[in-house]
Amino acid sequence: MLNIFRALAGVLPAAALLILAGCASIPNSGPSADDVAQQAGTAIAQRYEIVDINFSTVDVLRHNGPDSFLSRFADYRPSVEPRIGVGDSISVTIWEAASGGLFSGSLATDRFTAGSKSATIPDQVVGRDGAITVPYAGRIRVAGRTTQDVQTIVENALEGKAIQPQVLINVTRPISNTVTVTGEVANGARVPLSVKGDRVLDVIAAAGGIRAPVNETYVQLSRGPVTARVAMTRVTSDPRENIYLRANDVLTLIRDPQTFIAYGATGRNAEIPFDAEGISLSQALAKSGGLLDSRADPAGVFIFRFEPESVARALRPDSPLNAPGQLTPVVYRLNLRDANSLFVAQSFRVLNRDLLYVSNAPITDIEKALGILSAAMSPAVTAASVCIAARC
Known part of the structure; x- marks a missing residue:
């Protein structure tokens, strides 16, 4: 029996040193x-x-911190008045002061009825040269101008040709003054901007609203070469991020949990x-x-x-x-x-x-090593206990 204890006493320190020396190879969840x-x-x-x-x-x-529409675009400006652009559809209505002019009908045969004093020119698409054609006024450049500016130009061009002409310009299909909305919206579309001005949330609402949960949605705004991405919850909670949009902006709603x-x-x-x-x-x-x-x-x-x-x-x-x-x-x-x-x-x-x-924690590796040591020495300890019981 004494020999067994001597053997155990000699083996235990060596085994302990061997196992502790191998702590680096003990299974672990990651680096310390x-x-x-x-x-x-x-x-x-x-x-x-x-x-x-x-x-x-x-x-x-x-x-x-994260992107900000306000800081990225430095956009403290209010909305701007829409201007006519290439691709827009324009209607021109001209009134004259009396019948019998260029755009008014002749005097009616009924002495109690006057002839028509106005005429509407069919819708025209603004060409790539930025102009439309008005009879007797020629080619009128309208791109980059407001409707009021164009009205004045046409009236001046018809002065002396028509009878005191008055002109009304109407943009029937504003292609150039729109924002493209796509992504996680109910109806992706090209949304026209109003004269009043439209903010980010206004345009999203006009496109039918978002389809994804608000806390999982990001709003990405591209304006020219600049793109910024802001959480939808930030746009809804911070009025400063709900900036006015400009013509040709691209608004993309992205779901990103x-x-x-x-x-x-x-x-x-x-x-x-x-x-x-x-x-x-x-x-x-x-x-x-x-x-x-x-x-x-x-x-x-x-x-x-x-x-x-x-x-x-x-x-x-x-x-x-x-x-x-x-x-x-x-x-x-x-x-x-x-x-x-x-x-x-x-x-x-x-x-x-x-x-x-x-x-x-560092102690965890030591505990694991001691557990391995205990498992390794368990058969020897058991054998010693049996030997003691048997009085060998």
Whole structure:
């Protein structure tokens, strides 16, 4: 029996050292907090940037937030008066002061009835030269002008030819003064802009409204070479984002459910929807089931995200990863051992497609190693117990 105990005493330390030395190969859900910091790379071969989540970081991100119609288009102007453009259909009605003129009928045979004093020229489409034809006035350029301007031009052109002419110009089909609405709307269409002016929500309503849930819909506005994308909930809640639209704008409604991925030592590993326009890191942790007491490292809470070059440069001006037009991998780190971080987590916004990762505590690997050691030595211990019982 003494020999058995001596054998166990000799084997146990060696086995323990062997198993503890192999901790790196023990199954794990992901890198530890130290691994995330060490694997970021060097100044020469940088892989990603690590940024601590504090109030300074939150302030930088707030000033480099999502797109805004107001700031992107610098559009504080009210609506503009519509102007005639190429492709519009125009009708021209001309009145004369007396019968018997160019556009009025001859005096009727009935002495009590006067002849017609007006004539309507059939609708014309404004040609590529920006002009329409008016009899006896010739080719009149109308593109870029208001209806009142064109009325004056035609009246002056007919002066001395017609009897005190008065002209009414009407745009019957305004092709050039429209906004194209497409995407997640009930009826995609080319919506004419009114003289009063139309904002983003006015045009969406004219197209039949949206088909997707409001919190999952984004409004994308393209004006010339500039395109901006804003959450529908922001447009509806902030009147400043509900800007006036301009002719030839393209409005696209996009359904994009907002989700983040929770991974690691959290109560729920899954792709989790926001169910709102945006959520804070505190809300994301709550939605993912919080940190597991038995596994999680409170100092190892991370957000993995690709940031635009402008945001990455504001956070790390000297980073070698910053390149125009490219996304920079950034890992945001939160230390929940610090009570103040609970306030910071309420201000840090989680974005669509973010990866929330909580690393295991270092003690977890030791517990796993001891469990493996216990399982490995269990047969020997059992044999020793049997031997003792048998008095061998």
